[in-house]
Structures are given as structure tokens and as C-alpha cells.
Amino acid sequence: MPFSTSSPPASAGSPRLLRPPGAPVIEIEGVTKLYRMGAETIHALRGVSLKIHRNEYLAIMGPSGSGKSTLMNMLGCLDTPTAGLYEFTGKNVAGMDDDELAAIRNQEIGFVFQTFNLLPRSTALHNVELPLIYAGVPRPARLERARAALGHVGLADRMAHRPNELSGGQRQRVAIARALVNRPSIILADEPTGNLDTRTGEEIMALFEELYGQGHTLIVVTHEEDIARHARRIVRLRDGLIEADA
């Protein structure tokens, strides 16, 4: 797939590229997360520290209950830590309110979910447009960028289709186009191949590989070694702590 108009360097000149190249996109330090379930307190994260730099390809692995999902929610700014430091491109996330977090998710993070999470009654094009609507991009620019993003993932001829008219692999591509469209700092994929057959899964991973080659920063959360092997760095979690980082 040739890389078309919406390459990440298109965002050159945005403030986040003015930071020194060595500075991490994400920096967490001693992060803990407690959940209260009735009388019980669950320590989902017990002090995790992690730095993720621009154009890294990272896999987060771990068995269920390891704190993997909690860490992902935290990295995706869907949740805030109970204690510890979390900086996203230098901004302190830990103290943000709901709407500030929403703005960070909108501008900086592209989500790819296991279950695709497309709006069932909207066309592929509208699904991809959605983050731009929340970002306040005017309609002509919105359509142009959404079309380019869909073209980028090889779905230029499927823009008017609704999710139920697309195959699983195509749906995940729409979701990836949606994740890319607002030129985020990181792409956060939660079990992106979990609902796909092996061959389609490999296609999606090939697409990730390509995005990585184009300079994107990728974080893939998975429990499959085959998928994790695609990444350049693997972080393993167990019982709320980082067990290995290589």
C-alpha cells in the first residue's frame, strides 16, 4: 500500500515536534491504581514506570489480572492513576478532569479496539470523520482527511459502506483509519487481531508494520506471543508490576 497524502510529517510544525527529539512521548513513574470492590481493595498496578519514545513499536503482554488492561486504560488517558506521575508529551495527565482527558484522547491518541467499535449505522467515511468532528475541523477538510485516511488503509472503494457490509478485516482497517485521521502521537491497539482469523490478523499486523515504518508510535496490548513478536519492544506485566521490558 503506497503511503498517500496523510503522512505523519504532515503534522510537522505542530508544537509536539518542537520538543527535543530525545524526550519521551509518554513517561510514567511509580504509577499505582487501586480499585475498591465492596470491602475489598484491588491493587491493579503496584508502581509501574515506563518511558515510550517517538516511533517506538511496543507490545504490552501479560495474563489476565496482570494489570494489562488497567495500564492500557491509563496510557490511553481513559483513566487516571491513583498515585504516581504520568506525563503525556510533557503534560501532566494525572490531574486532568474529564474534558481535558477527552481532548488529549482526541488529539494525541488513536484507539484500535478488539471489537472494532464502529458506529453501526454510519458509513465508513462518517466513522473515520468522527474524531475530526470532536476536534472542530471544518467539514471540507474533515472529508478530505477522512477520505485520505481510508485510502491509506486500502479502503478507498468502501467509503460509503456501513460496518455490516464490510468483512472483519475491513472493519478493523476502518478503525485504524479512524485512529490515524487526527494524526495522533500514539496508536493504542487493544488485542487488534483478537476477533480476526489468523490470515486477516497477519494483514492487520502488516499494516501496523507499515505505519511503524512511516514513523508512527504503536502500542499493542495482546496476550498472543505471535502478535507481540511483531513489536520491537515487549513489556511483560504480572501482578501489577513490570516483570520484563525488552
Place this chain on the structure above:
Amino acid sequence: MRILLYELTEALRIALAQIRANKTRSALTALGVVIGIVSVTLMGTAILGIDAGVDRSLAGFGDDVLYVTKWPWREVDDWWTYRNRPRLKTDHARQINDWIAAHPEGPLRLAVPAATASAAVIRGELRLDNIHTLGTTPGLARISRADMAAGRFFNEVEARGGRNVIVIGFDVADALFPDASPVGRTVRIRTQRYTVIGVTARQGSFLGLFSWDSMVIMPLNAFRRNFWVGNNVQLRVQADGARMDEAREELRGLMRRLRRLPLEKRDDFEINEQKVIREQLDPIKRGVALAGLAITGLALFVGAIGIMNITYVSVKERTREIGTRKALGARRRTILLQFLIEAAGISLAGGLAGVLIAWVCALGAALLVPAFPPVFSFGLLAAGLAVSIAAGVVSGFAPAWSASKLDPVVALRYE
């Protein structure tokens, strides 16, 4: 600001898609609002219709006319006080007109005596009973707004000479002369024959109010020959429409002087205005309004609960969608707006349907009861739609608020 606009457009889009996708559910939900809006608009139409009907009927008699009578135009308790008042005389009209001639700058314009009786009007085989018969002077034509459909009103010469000429109302003409023009023909009342010289234009009657359509009018002197002019005399005094209160006081003083009433005595006559008739209809209007408001309130209440319920269902069903939208950067306001607009949309659709149904009902009623004018104002329409939107927003608020506060992590995991 721009973001808000895009969010609104998106919310509207979703709301429409949602309503389209759940047609039956939305329609059933909107039913309460439909009933509420139908009842509120029909109520408004009825009240406006009563007003318009009264106005139309009263305008024919001239609304700048004061009526001097022995009895007041309202219900009285102390019957005897009024019973013992002296009769009004037709000559008072002449005396008032003398005063008017002497005071051209005064608020009064013209006085006309009118003696009334109820009589049968007969033409050959055809007979109309209980026709309101008026004996008066040509001045009546000037102070009333009634136009002539055919012929003319009687003139000064005919009035003075007491000629047996008669002007008949539209319905009277219609009943007695179904196939021919009545002008130039004769009718009989009691012992006298009268030549029809004019027919008044159709005025329409409303809620049994007096109307020219069912009256006959003849010169006072001709009337005297046939009827005893006793208790049923009134004076109709036209005044300057802009100085009604002053005119009323002037006329009262004048009547007291004519009657030579000492200062300590109370009026022994009554000055009426058509306003009184209008006020007599107020209880009817109030009744209609009360019933309408009660039905509307109940229906809207039920409708609002329905909308609230369906919005809660919608929020539950689309919890994952809410989570997805939040992950993509939707703020709390965005989600709140989305569900508020959806609730308001269902309610507004109900309101539109209600207004439409009410309109059809009003037109149907107008066809069945022609005397009842269908008044369907823009204000009513706007009020109906505003009420329906308000009902939607109020009832949608709680579920929309709960949706906006959903934790994205929990919402994304929701099955």
C-alpha cells in the same frame, strides 16, 4: 463555538438515524406528547374561535354604540328595584340628538330609539315565528355596520310618514323568499302588510347571539301602529369610539338631567356596552381552557415519562457507543447534547404530528359547524412546538446527564 456547531450537527444526525431506526418505538413514545399537543392546540383554537365569533357577531351592531335600557344586561338579584324604574321613551332619543347638535365637540354622535317586539312574519303559506322585530329611525343604518344584500334601508320620509315598509334579515329573506328576490314584495305581521325594501347582508350568528340575519326592521311610526310601545324601548347612542368612557359619563349625566333626577337618587336607567356580552362568555372560555390544560398537562406528563424511559433505554443500549465516542474525544457536553437532542427530537416529532392532527380536526369542525370560525394562529403552532421541545428536553435531561457522566472504561467494557 465551531466545535459546538459540529457537535450539534452530529447530534442531530444521530437523533434522526436513531428515530428512523426505531420507528415504532419512537412513535409509541411520542403518543403522549401527540395527545397533549392536540388538546392544547384544539383548546386554543376553541378559545380563539369563540373570540372571533363574538367579534364577528358584535361588529355588525357597531362596537362604539352605548345601549340605554331599563334592565341591565346582566343577571340581577334585586328584581324589584329594576322593575319599578320608569319606562324609557322614544322621545329621549330626540332630546339626546338636540344636545348632540348643541355640542358638536362632545363624545356623543347620534341617538336612535329602538322599540322591539317578537312577532310572526308571514308570506302566503310561509310563516316565521318569534322574529325579533325592531321599530326605529333611519339613523340605525348609520350606527350599525350591517351592509345591505339587496335594496335599501328606509328613509326619513318613510319614517316620518310611518309607511309600512320593512327591511328583513338575510335568513328571514332566505326562509320566506326561497326562490325570488324579496324586494318589492310584501309580508304580513299581525294585521299589517309591509313592503320589503331591503335585505341585510349575511352576518352569521354565533352561540345564539343576536344577529341581523333573523331580524326585521321597520319605521318606528309603522311599528307603533301594530305594537304597543311599552317596556321594550331602548336607546342606541353612537359615540366617539376613542372616547367611550367619557361618552358613557356624558350620556349618564344627560339621561339624569332628562329624567330630572336629584343628586341623591340613583340612576333609574342602565347604560350597556357590548363588552358585557363578551364578558358573559368568559366563563365558557375559562372552562374550555381549564379542561384543555388539565388534559394537556396529564398527557404531557405521561408523554414525558415515556420519553424519559425510552431515553434511559437508549442510553443503556448504546453504552458501548458512548464509550467509543468518549475514547475518540467526545466531551461530556457532547454526549449530553446528543441524548437531549434525541429526546427533544422524538418529542418535537410528536408535537408536529399533534399540531397537524389538531389542524385537521379544526378544519373538520369548521365544516360541521360553519358558524364556528376555525382560528389557527401561528402563535398556537409555535406554542405547541415549543411545549413539545421543552417536554423532551426536561424529560431527557436525567438520562442524558447519566450518559454524559459514564466512565469511558466502564462504558467500553459494557456488554
